[in-house]
Amino acid sequence: MPADAGLLVRFWGTRGSLPKAADSAMLQDKLQAALRQAAGRRFDDDDAIERFIRDELPFPVSHTFGGNSPCVQIAAGDDEELICDMGSGARELGNRILAERGSPRTYHILMSHVHWDHIMGFPFFVPAFIPGNTIHIYGCHPGLEEAFRRQHGPPSFPVPFDALGADIRFHVMPAGETLDIAGFRVRSHLQLHGGDSYGYRIERGGKSVIYSTDSEHKHEDEAALADVAAFFRDADLVIFDAMYSLADTASVKEDWGHSSNIMGVELCHRARARHLCMFHHEPVNDDATLYRLLQETRRYEEISRRDHPLHVTSAYDGLEIRL
Amino acid sequence: MEIESQHFADTVVLSAHGRVDDEASEQLKGALLAQVDTCEAEGERLVIDLGEVEYISSGGLRALMMVAKRVHSQDAVMVVARPSSVVREILEISRFHLMIRMFDDIPAALAALSPQAAEAYGAR
Ligand SMILES: [Zn+2]
Ligand SMILES: [Zn+2]
Numbered sequence: 001m002p003a004d005a006g007l008l009v010r011f012w013g014t015r016g017s018l019p020k021a022a023d024s025a026m027l028q029d030k031l032q033a034a035l036r037q038a039a040g041r042r043f044d045d046d047d048a049i050e051r052f053i054r055d056e057l058p059f060p061v062s063h064t065f066g067g068n069s070p071c072v073q074i075a076a077g078d079d080e081e082l083i084c085d086m087g088s089g090a091r092e093l094g095n096r097i098l099a100e101r102g103s104p105r106t107y108h109i110l111m112s113h114v115h116w117d118h119i120m121g122f123p124f125f126v127p128a129f130i131p132g133n134t135i136h137i138y139g140c141h142p143g144l145e146e147a148f149r150r151q152h153g154p155p156s157f158p159v160p161f162d163a164l165g166a167d168i169r170f171h172v173m174p175a176g177e178t179l180d181i182a183g184f185r186v187r188s189h190l191q192l193h194g195g196d197s198y199g200y201r202i203e204r205g206g207k208s209v210i211y212s213t214d215s216e217h218k219h220e221d222e223a224a225l226a227d228v229a230a231f232f233r234d235a236d237l238v239i240f241d242a243m244y245s246l247a248d249t250a251s252v253k254e255d256w257g258h259s260s261n262i263m264g265v266e267l268c269h270r271a272r273a274r275h276l277c278m279f280h281h282e283p284v285n286d287d288a289t290l291y292r293l294l295q296e297t298r299r300y301e302e303i304s305r306r307d308h309p310l311h312v313t314s315a316y317d318g319l320e321i322r323l
Numbered sequence: 324m325e326i327e328s329q330h331f332a333d334t335v336v337l338s339a340h341g342r343v344d345d346e347a348s349e350q351l352k353g354a355l356l357a358q359v360d361t362c363e364a365e366g367e368r369l370v371i372d373l374g375e376v377e378y379i380s381s382g383g384l385r386a387l388m389m390v391a392k393r394v395h396s397q398d399a400v401m402v403v404a405r406p407s408s409v410v411r412e413i414l415e416i417s418r419f420h421l422m423i424r425m426f427d428d429i430p431a432a433l434a435a436l437s438p439q440a441a442e443a444y445g446a447r
Pocket of ligand 2: 113115193197214
């Protein structure tokens with residue numbers, strides 16, 4: 001894919017705070033719903049079953065939003081890509097890249113912050129174990145390297161950081177500046193979150209993606225909202241922390257460092273962004289709830305729309321968005 | 324947007340009229356916060372009547388959220404009455420209705436807050 005062929009955004013982990021495993025109760029609910037809908041139907045072959053699942057079953061029955069914690073891949077062609085965060089989704093991402101492209105290879109990883117849900121996949125990111133690979137890890141936290149080293153230290157993990165085979169280099173970036181990383185223009189933005197987090201505006205070939213997770217937006221702070229809207233300005237895709245409801249962020253979960261679907265729509269409308277992708281899902285929410293939240297958010301977008309429509313999606317493990 | 328208030332026994336009904344756009348929401352917020360403080364000081368209850376509000380912008384929604392927050396922190400008593408269907412949708416999607424109770428009409432809101440107020444309203 002040539003550099004101007006656009007960007008491919010692939011979600012490997014979309015859950016916030018803690019990975020969430022699928023359980024039997026959830027599976028049985030889905031089976032029940034699928035069988036109910038299939039009652040009285042006849043399927044002549046596996047293709048017919050596949051078509052039924054794909055075309056007729058509602059999304060929360062045929063899919064799951066998944067349960068891995070944050071990891072997002074932004075690729076420009078086969079060879080250049082950025083990886084945002086090293087949540088538990090990074091395990092599968094690492095395995096996929098190894099299987100498809102092998103070693104040696106250079107990886108570029110951009111870290112929003114170093115809370116555990118955003119680094120926990122790194123000890124299981126197999127490319128880090130393979131000599132010949134180079135892994136660059138970028139972030140704005142001075143304690144970036146220490147956080148990665150600590151989770152490899154005893155008694156938490158059996159392989160010490162220094163025993164990892166890859167050449168791993170940390171780059172602490174000045175907040176608010178624009179840098180060139182692997183052919184992408186990357187600008188960071190300080191966000192309101194316990195211990196700070198950073199959002200990134202990632203641009204290449206005329207396309208722009210905002211990766212903004214673990215970020216609270218205060219209703220009262222008009223200046224900060226205007227700042228964020230400027231950071232999101234005209235973005236093709238905004239990956240947004242929509243963990244809680246607006247009411248929660250204004251009451252019991254105020255100062256917990258996360259935002260809401262409503263705030264996402266408002267900021268994207270202001271910024272004239274094209275696509276809002278809800279992200280960092282609350283582990284308590286099941287697939288039906290997350291899907292209902294998506295529908296409600298689309299409805300709110302429609303009601304509150306100013307002059308141009310905003311496309312709204314909700315991230316799930318495995319989702320791909322082409323820009 | 325216009326706001327008028329009426330007293331029924333120990334309860335104030337604050338009625339907003341028109342569109343609550345971002346500009347009007349500042350006005351609404353100011354009026355509501357002042358009223359919440361007064362009601363709390365005087366031990367009165369408050370009904371926000373949205374019957375004549377056809378639309379509420381995100382700024383208006385944020386204003387209502389700030390008022391709801393103040394109500395909770397002060398133990399004041401406030402409910403919302405007569406939201407139009409689109410306003411109700413907005414309040415439900417934001418989960419505002421889990422913080423502040425909503426009623427379909429003024430008598431129901433008053434009855435839930437104060438029997439004297441409901442009686443005074445009926446005797447108008
Ligand atoms: Zn997180
Ligand atoms: Zn965090």
